[in-house]
Amino acid sequence: MPVIDLHSHSRYSDGAVSIAELLYTYSKAGVEMMSLTDHDCILGLAEARTKAAKYNMIFVNGVEISTRDHDNLHFVGYNFDPENLALKKLLETNTQLRLERVKKTVKLLQEIKIQITEEEVLKITKGVSSRAHIADCLRRRHLGYMRSDIFKKYLGKGCPAYVPPMAVTVKEAIEAIKEAGGKCFIAHPGLVRDCWDFEKWVSWGLDGIEIYYPSHREAMREELLRIAKKYNLLVSGGSDFHGNIAGRVLVPGREVPQEVYDKLYSTFF
Numbered sequence: 001m002p003v004i005d006l007h008s009h010s011r012y013s014d015g016a017v018s019i020a021e022l023l024y025t026y027s028k029a030g031v032e033m034m035s036l037t038d039h040d041c042i043l044g045l046a047e048a049r050t051k052a053a054k055y056n057m058i059f060v061n062g063v064e065i066s067t068r069d070h071d072n073l074h075f076v077g078y079n080f081d082p083e084n085l086a087l088k089k090l091l092e093t094n095t096q097l098r099l100e101r102v103k104k105t106v107k108l109l110q111e112i113k114i115q116i117t118e119e120e121v122l123k124i125t126k127g128v129s130s131r132a133h134i135a136d137c138l139r140r141r142h143l144g145y146m147r148s149d150i151f152k153k154y155l156g157k158g159c160p161a162y163v164p165p166m167a168v169t170v171k172e173a174i175e176a177i178k179e180a181g182g183k184c185f186i187a188h189p190g191l192v193r194d195c196w197d198f199e200k201w202v203s204w205g206l207d208g209i210e211i212y213y214p215s216h217r218e219a220m221r222e223e224l225l226r227i228a229k230k231y232n233l234l235v236s237g238g239s240d241f242h243g244n245i246a247g248r249v250l251v252p253g254r255e256v257p258q259e260v261y262d263k264l265y266s267t268f269f
């Protein structure tokens, strides 16, 4: 079965690897078609595209857009025009809101006497800032081994430094991707089962579902395949690769059925 990976992150968002390292890793893993989908950031696309060509990998422009309804309700856009103004404006809005959320979170941490500053977080931020960068600062302070430890103790929902998501709406995210000529997929729907509203998302222009995802078990995949069939949606797969960050998947690439690969290829090219 073909190996694709339409979901990956670099240092431009919360990934641990440079574009060069990412592409090298993907080529070694035998990925045939890939996309870089940094959170709310498209700064790495040009370099990734050049490097992918060097390794003979098929490259698709990508971005993962956060929404305000849930911490994990993300939509990935593919094959859009990265110069499109509506999309650029939306990404700028989310970048600003991310920064605000980071500032609020840092303040809450300071209130519970955790030593951390905004400057420190921004110093390790390359493209967009995120709570993952805060977690990395705290890991350095030995307050946890993995990012997930920090989220469980300080940053996650119900924790002392939790700030609810600040981002655009789902409708705005889908529409901006479509406006830029792209295809919009719901990312890792298994993580946001309570938020499902396919009827509405499809009416706003949703094109597909990320079904082949590391934490999706067979029952979840089958349920999602039924939904894809019902609404005539595309199917994709990705690993959500973040590089060598303890607690996250380290192996890029997902095997997908040949017909899934063929459908994606004919949609994008």
Ligand SMILES: [Zn+2]
Pocket (backbone or CB within 6 Å): 064, 072, 074, 187, 188
């Ligand atoms: Zn995501």
Ligand SMILES: [Zn+2]
Pocket (backbone or CB within 6 Å): 007, 008, 009, 064, 240
């Ligand atoms: Zn992701």
